[in-house]
Amino acid sequence: MAAGPSKAILAELASRPGRDTRASSLMKAFFIGTSLLFLAALLFAPLAIVFTTAVSKGLMPYFTSFKDSDTIAAIRLTLTVAALVVPLNTIFGISAAWCIAKFEFKGKSFLITLIDLPIAVSPVISGLVYVLLFGIQGWFGIWLQDHDISIIYALPGIVLATMFVTFPYVARELIPLMQQLGNDEEEAAITLGAGGLMTFFHVTLPKIRWGLVYGVILCNARAMGEFGAVTVVSGNIRGVTTTMPLHVEILYNEYNFVGAFAVASLLTLLAVITLIIKSLVEWRTGYQRH
Amino acid sequence: MSSFRQPSILPGFGLTLGFTTFFLGAVVLIPLAALVMKTATMGWDDFIKVLFAPRALASYRLTFGASLLAALVNSVFGFIIAWTLVRYEFPGRKFIDALIDMPFALPTAVSGIALTAVFAPNGWFGQFLAPLGIKVAYTWIGVTVALTLIGLPFVVRSVQPALLEVQRDLEDAAETLGAGRFYIFRRIILPTVLPALATGFTMAFARAVGEYGSVIFIAGNLPMKTEITPLLIVIKLEQYDYAGAAALGFIMLVMSFVMLLSINLLQAWGRRRLVAAAR
Numbered sequence: 288m289a290a291g292p293s294k295a296i297l298a299e300l301a302s303r304p305g306r307d308t309r310a311s312s313l314m315k316a317f318f319i320g321t322s323l324l325f326l327a328a329l330l331f332a333p334l335a336i337v338f339t340t341a342v343s344k345g346l347m348p349y350f351t352s353f354k355d356s357d358t359i360a361a362i363r364l365t366l367t368v369a370a371l372v373v374p375l376n377t378i379f380g381i382s383a384a385w386c387i388a389k390f391e392f393k394g395k396s397f398l399i400t401l402i403d404l405p406i407a408v409s410p411v412i413s414g415l416v417y418v419l420l421f422g423i424q425g426w427f428g429i430w431l432q433d434h435d436i437s438i439i440y441a442l443p444g445i446v447l448a449t450m451f452v453t454f455p456y457v458a459r460e461l462i463p464l465m466q467q468l469g470n471d472e473e474e475a476a477i478t479l480g481a482g483g484l485m486t487f488f489h490v491t492l493p494k495i496r497w498g499l500v501y502g503v504i505l506c507n508a509r510a511m512g513e514f515g516a517v518t519v520v521s522g523n524i525r526g527v528t529t530t531m532p533l534h535v536e537i538l539y540n541e542y543n544f545v546g547a548f549a550v551a552s553l554l555t556l557l558a559v560i561t562l563i564i565k566s567l568v569e570w571r572t573g574y575q576r577h
Numbered sequence: 578m579s580s581f582r583q584p585s586i587l588p589g590f591g592l593t594l595g596f597t598t599f600f601l602g603a604v605v606l607i608p609l610a611a612l613v614m615k616t617a618t619m620g621w622d623d624f625i626k627v628l629f630a631p632r633a634l635a636s637y638r639l640t641f642g643a644s645l646l647a648a649l650v651n652s653v654f655g656f657i658i659a660w661t662l663v664r665y666e667f668p669g670r671k672f673i674d675a676l677i678d679m680p681f682a683l684p685t686a687v688s689g690i691a692l693t694a695v696f697a698p699n700g701w702f703g704q705f706l707a708p709l710g711i712k713v714a715y716t717w718i719g720v721t722v723a724l725t726l727i728g729l730p731f732v733v734r735s736v737q738p739a740l741l742e743v744q745r746d747l748e749d750a751a752e753t754l755g756a757g758r759f760y761i762f763r764r765i766i767l768p769t770v771l772p773a774l775a776t777g778f779t780m781a782f783a784r785a786v787g788e789y790g791s792v793i794f795i796a797g798n799l800p801m802k803t804e805i806t807p808l809l810i811v812i813k814l815e816q817y818d819y820a821g822a823a824a825l826g827f828i829m830l831v832m833s834f835v836m837l838l839s840i841n842l843l844q845a846w847g848r849r850r851l852v853a854a855a856r
Contacts, residue, residue, distance in 0.1 A: 314758075315665050322661040322673070325654045329726050330679055332701055333691035340694060379600045386593035392582035398597070400837065405605060407833040407840075409787025411807040412826045415814065416608035419615045424819050426611060450604055473587055483588035505682070512684025515789035519811060532686040532790070539690050539794070548694075551687045558682035566675045 337555050341548040352549040357526040361534035361550070367442070368530060369510045372449045376506050380457025381499070385487075387458075388465035389473070399462070405454045413451040414519025417444055440522030445530065448516040453509045460502030461495060468494055497572045501565055508561040512554055612830060615823035627824040636806040643717055643805075644785035647724035648732075651781045652774060655732025662733070663740040677734070680727045685790025692723055693795045715797030720805065723791040728781030735777030739770040742851065772847030776840060783836035787829065 342349045352358065383402060387395060405413065419425050421438040431438060438444045472494075476486040492499075514532040521528040529537060531550055538547035582590065616624065627633065662674050680688065696703045696713040706713060713719045743766055751761050789807040796803045806825060813822040 310758075318657055318661045319665060319667055321654070322658045325658065326673065326676070328702065329722070329729070330676065332695050333688060333726070334679070336694045336701065337687060337691050379597065382593040382600075383597040386590055386597055389587050390582055390585055390590050390594075392590075392594075398601075400841065401601060401606070402597075403837065404609075404833075407783055407787075407837045408609075409789065409807050409826075409829050409833070411787070411789050411810050412612070412829060412833075415810060415822055415826045416612045418814060419611045419819060419823060420608055422819065424817065447604070451608065454601075454604060470585070470587060477586050477588065486587075487589075508682045512682075512687070514684060514686040515807065518789070519814060532684045535686050535690065536794075544694075547690060551684075551690060554684045554687050558679060558684070558687075561682040562675055562678055565678065566671075 334555065337548055337551050340544055341552045344545050348545050349549050352546040355546065357529070358534060358546070358550060360526040361529050361531050362553075364442075364445075364529070365511050365531040368446055368449050369507055371446050372453060372510045373503060373507050376450060376453055376510075377457050377499075377503055379454070380459075380461055380502060380506075383458040384461035384465050384495075385491075387462050389470055402455050402458050405451055406459075410452055410513065410515030411519055413516035414448045416451070417447050417520055439520050440524065440528060442528070444520035445517050445528065448520045449510050449513050452513050452516045453506045456506040456509060457499070457502035460498050460505070464495055464498040465491070497568045501568045504561050504564050508557060511557060609830065612823055612826055615819065616827040619820045619824060623820065624824050627821045628828060632800055632804070633806070633809060633825065635801045636804050636809045639717060639720060639803065640786055640806045643720040643724055644782050646721050647728055647785050648778050648782040650721070650725050651728045651732045652778045655729055655777060655781075656736055656770075656774060658729075659733045659736035659740055663737055677730050680730050685727065685788065686794070688726055689723065689791040689794035692719070692726065692791065696722060696795065714795050715799075715803065717803060719795035719797070720792055720803065723795050724785040724788060727788055727791055728785050731780035731784060732774070732777035735773045735780065736770055739773030739847070740766075743769045769850070772843055772850055776843040776847060779836060779840050779843060783833065783840070786832060786836075 386392075387399060418439055420427060421431060421444065422428055423432070423439075425439075438447070472490050473486050476490045477483075481489070511530075512532055513530075514536075517530055517533060518536075521530070521533055523529060523533060523537070525537060531554055535547050535550050535554070538544075538550065619627075658677070662670060662677075693700075693714050695701050696706075696719060698704065698707045698712070698714065700714070703714060711718070713722060747765050748761050751765060756764075787807060789805070789811075792805055793808055796805060796808075798804055798808060806829060810822045810825050810829075813819075813825065
């Protein structure tokens with residue numbers, strides 16, 4: 288029985304004042320309690336009120352609010368914008384990640400900063416720049432009017448402004464991931480005679496697919512939910528240029544709270560689904576961002 | 578060419594770099610250049626007049642004041658939440674951790690109307706605050722609350738990985754040598770997470786300054802009182818005052834550049850700290 292400390296030593300260790308277990312558990316309670324209270328007030332309560340207000344007059348008014356033709360038009364417009372913006376920004380993101388992660392060249396960090404720029408810029412400015420280019424008094428305003436092309440207060444303007452805002456999301460997910468994975472396997476494939484596209488689809492894509500999935504769904508969530516930039520270029524023509532977030536604003540300002548929160552509840556569900564996919568991707572890959 | 582990039586056998590450099598810069602130029606850089614040029618076409622006197630109009634000055638005070646306050650609140654509570662998520666095991670920890678990203682994913686208009694509903698005088702929290710004489714919705718406090726919500730994930734997500742880097746054996750060693758909790762926090766934990774905390778603070782501040790959607794519902798939007806600068810730009814555009822909108826937009830763009838630069842410098846500082854600690 289020589290191995291292991293004796294009972295007396297264990298008892299002595301446990302009674303030593305070094306780690307005050309009572310103070311430790313008090314600290315733990317304080318930290319968890321403060322965190323939960325703060326999140327409850329700022330995050331849980333607003334999330335809950337979206338759904339309780341949406342069904343405050345019962346389930347029937349909630350569901351009939353989706354039969355409104357303007358609401359249907361808003362949902363359709365939002366889906367159209369996302370269907371145009373997300374694929375374009377995905378192609379851009381893959382292209383940017385390939386040249387930045389796979390090659391060393393001068394001015395690379397400057398290029399990364401420029402790609403990140405839309406995240407730092409106010410969404411209102413993202414819309415403003417397109418009004419200055421294509422609006423009636425903008426650089427191309429007269430020319431566009433003469434040729435009967437409308438960009439501002441129409442779909443193209445909404446798509447451009449949304450593209451600006453969601454521009455960096457796919458690239459930002461892929462660049463660190465591809466840098467971390469290195470070039471060895473791609474170089475081996477090229478040496479063995481594979482072409483560039485074949486190397487990308489059979490070597491690179493399988494490795495980055497979960498990061499790509501997350502970048503795409505985050506880009507999608509931001510595209511569908513964009514408010515500030517779209518407000519500036521949309522002109523708020525009801526049922527024509529109002530996306531779902533703008534339609535929420537219109538209904539809210541008309542004191543149609545059930546309708547406003549009903550549309551808001553759809554957008555909240557979109558956010559919840561986005562976060563679920565994010566958790567799945569992280570669980571699937573065991574990779575943590577940043 | 579050889580001095581521009583290091584040689585590599587991988588194909589597609591020219592194609593992807595060309596496409597990336599073309600797309601970046603078309604979607605982001607040329608439009609931003611239009612903003613700068615529009616500002617340049619207005620006279621210096623007009624520019625100054627727009628910039629220092631009393632209504633503009635009041636909007637800067639609210640925008641930057643509330644953003645600063647929100648970023649400070651987030652630094653304190655974001656640190657506490659990051660600490661809780663990294664150091665303690667409790668039921669629902671993973672769930673809370675996933676929810677932290679909610680403000681990233683939630684459309685700003687939704688958080689705007691939801692916060693207003695919660696904090697309005699007849700709302701869930703507003704009805705208890707109103708008898709105490711605290712008005713949140715339609716005041717600067719409401720603006721700060723909205724900006725706190727959207728900035729929170731930046732601080733938590735910056736601090737979390739830095740807290741994981743804190744060397745626990747160093748803390749244990751300090752404790753056996755008789756250091757108190759606060760001393761350990763000040764001398765071991767804080768120096769390790771400080772660059773990350775500063776980065777998170779700056780990111781939250783930068784995001785808050787430009788925020789529009791979640792603020793305009795809860796702000797009340799009274800000129801000189803609860804009107805943020807981005808809203809002033811929208812109002813000028815609605816009045817077809819393109820030059821005035823461009824001038825204010827230009828100033829906000831310069832601010833964004835400055836903050837992006839500070840974030841990059843802070844991150845470089847954090848990396849140097851880590852490398853130095855590893856030696």
